[in-house]
Amino acid sequence: MAATTPLGPTEFTLVLLRRMADHQPVLVEDALRTLGVTHADLREANRRWQAWSHARGAPKGERRYRIVLGPPEAEQTRRIGDLTCRAPYWPVPLWPTLRFEILCAPQGGATWNEWLIRAPGDPGPQPRTAADLTPWSCTVDEVARAFAPAVPMEGDAPTRWRLGFTDPADGQARVAHFTYGLLQYVDGG
Secondary structure (H helix, E strand, C coil): CCCCCCCCHHHHHHHHHHHHCCCCHHHHHHHHHHHCCCHHHHHHHHHHHHHHHHCCCCCCHHHHHHHHHCCCCEEEEEEECCEEEEEEEEEECCEEEEEEEEEECCCCCCEEEEEEEECCCCCCCCCCCHHHCCCCCCEHHHHHHHCCCCEEECCCCCCEEEEEEECCCCCCEEEEEEECCEEEEEECC
């Protein structure tokens, strides 16, 4: 396929996995088997996404995701401080209990955030200590709620987030690391 051909939901999932492979190569390997694809497919999907995303005249913001993922499953309005934004979200082939969500401007569709969230209605995990935080088990929001007051920290790349928190089991400071909003690992303590 040509670099200008948009990807579909499975290829987009491979783009997410490409970034997660830096931290969880074994889980990514298992995910590739589950999806019935190879490392070459993962690299090609990422190459095509990068070429298409950076091409002159390529769609930006919300429009990009609608082309790749189709119409959103649903959309919510979110209020963050004084800011009101739209939050459309889509199912992800690999993770049936998660959704890929973007936060975007009410007008024009500029994207402010993009990450995985728990699907509406799914109770998700209920972590109580850092030992409960296994890779790919929780989203940023779930860890922040479970270990309030968690402290947002700058990530080392645009698709990465970190949360500082205190483990109630031992009182130790920990840092949870996320890629596209999905927990990758916890360090500290």
